Amino acid sequence: MEAEAAKLIGAGLATSGMIGAGIGLGTLFGNYLQAAIRNPSAAAGQQAMLFLGMALTETMGLFAFVVSLIILFAS
Amino acid sequence: MVEQPTIDPMHQFLIHKIVELPSFTIGGLVVDMSITNSVASMLAGAVILVAFFALTARGQLVPNRAQAVAEAFYNIVDRILVSPIIGPGGKPYIPYLFTLFMVIMVLNLMGVVLALGNLGGLSLTFTVTSQLAVTATLAVLTFFSVFILGFIKHGPKFLGIFFPSGMGIFGAIAMAPIEMISYFVRPVTLAMRLFGNMLGGHVVMSLFGSFVVALGIVGLSGGLATLAFIPSALSFGMIVALTGLELVVAILQAFVFTALATVYLNEVVNFGHGH
Numbered sequence: 001m002e003a004e005a006a007k008l009i010g011a012g013l014a015t016s017g018m019i020g021a022g023i024g025l026g027t028l029f030g031n032y033l034q035a036a037i038r039n040p041s042a043a044a045g046q047q048a049m050l051f052l053g054m055a056l057t058e059t060m061g062l063f064a065f066v067v068s069l070i071i072l073f074a075s
Numbered sequence: 076m077v078e079q080p081t082i083d084p085m086h087q088f089l090i091h092k093i094v095e096l097p098s099f100t101i102g103g104l105v106v107d108m109s110i111t112n113s114v115a116s117m118l119a120g121a122v123i124l125v126a127f128f129a130l131t132a133r134g135q136l137v138p139n140r141a142q143a144v145a146e147a148f149y150n151i152v153d154r155i156l157v158s159p160i161i162g163p164g165g166k167p168y169i170p171y172l173f174t175l176f177m178v179i180m181v182l183n184l185m186g187v188v189l190a191l192g193n194l195g196g197l198s199l200t201f202t203v204t205s206q207l208a209v210t211a212t213l214a215v216l217t218f219f220s221v222f223i224l225g226f227i228k229h230g231p232k233f234l235g236i237f238f239p240s241g242m243g244i245f246g247a248i249a250m251a252p253i254e255m256i257s258y259f260v261r262p263v264t265l266a267m268r269l270f271g272n273m274l275g276g277h278v279v280m281s282l283f284g285s286f287v288v289a290l291g292i293v294g295l296s297g298g299l300a301t302l303a304f305i306p307s308a309l310s311f312g313m314i315v316a317l318t319g320l321e322l323v324v325a326i327l328q329a330f331v332f333t334a335l336a337t338v339y340l341n342e343v344v345n346f347g348h349g350h
Contacts, residue, residue: 048159051327051331051334052334052338054331055268055335056264059267059271062267062271062272062275063271065275066267066270073085
């Protein structure tokens with residue numbers, strides 16, 4: 001296989017790390033909504049924690065994105 | 076047949092010089108003082124920030140519109156982040172956290188709101204926070220000031236954050252390397268998060284922008300190819316939606332960066348208070 005083709009395939013495969021970030025974000029917002037519907041009065045107070053959790057989860061997906069960019073452009 | 080434009084979403088992140096200034100050398104390091112598009116955007120952001128707060132600084136009991144906006148931003152940092160997370164001990168650090176929040180938010184928003192300049196190969200504007208050098212500087216500055224503040228406030232006892240309590244002496248020593256790694260990876264994740272979000276969003280927007288032009292040119296050739304106008308219009312709708320999303324992301328990422336800085340600061344300020 002040519003090196004260029006292997007690089008492109010590798011960059012594509014590297015993005016599969018985003019699967020985990022997608023599952024994580026779904027779990028996060030799903031559970032938040034579930035809790036917020038059960039107890040709407042407590043929902044507003046937890047929004048800062050929600051976004052914090054979102055940021056931490058999203059980072060994992062962004063790592064995959066950055067790895068694929070490194071494969072494409074920096075190697 | 077019109078020539079197809081090349082699709083190059085990374086072109087908008089290239090740095091080029093606008094004004095050439097002489098470079099000088101300090102201890103073997105060449106310092107180039109030229110004004111690049113990155114520097115120009117940062118200067119514009121600084122001017123916007125200073126002008127905004129200079130205009131709203133005259134406090135009135137009943138605020139006018141601009142002052143209400145400025146107070147709303149301040150309340151985000153004070154009432155949503157610092158007061159609930161750190162408590163009264165966090166008051167002295169609000170100026171730094173507020174500056175961090177405003178700088179990141181203004182630079183992010185400048186990249187989205189003024190991004191029209193990137194159409195057609197022109198790059199009049201530039202998203203400063205999509206440069207890893209800038210985000211890494213902000214992250215390292217934040218992380219190490221917090222880390223050093225811990226030693227100033229608590230002395231060598233501050234090393235205790237690497238030894239989790241309630242695990243016994245051997246458990247704590249075994250956990251120390253893992254805790255250290257997870258502690259020192261923080262500036263990396265801080266920098267990567269802002270950089271990745273900004274870069275990713277702008278690449279996607281630029282890609283859909285290229286689709287509009289490329290498919291529109293295909294549609295111009297007439298006949299059955301006229302159908303290509305449909306995906307072209309859909310791509311344009313996608314850009315509108317993505318711009319809205321990017322506006323949210325720009326503010327959210329500034330909020331998240333400040334929130335994480337607040338959480339890190341909380342470990343220092345409330346060190347040894349049941350954490």
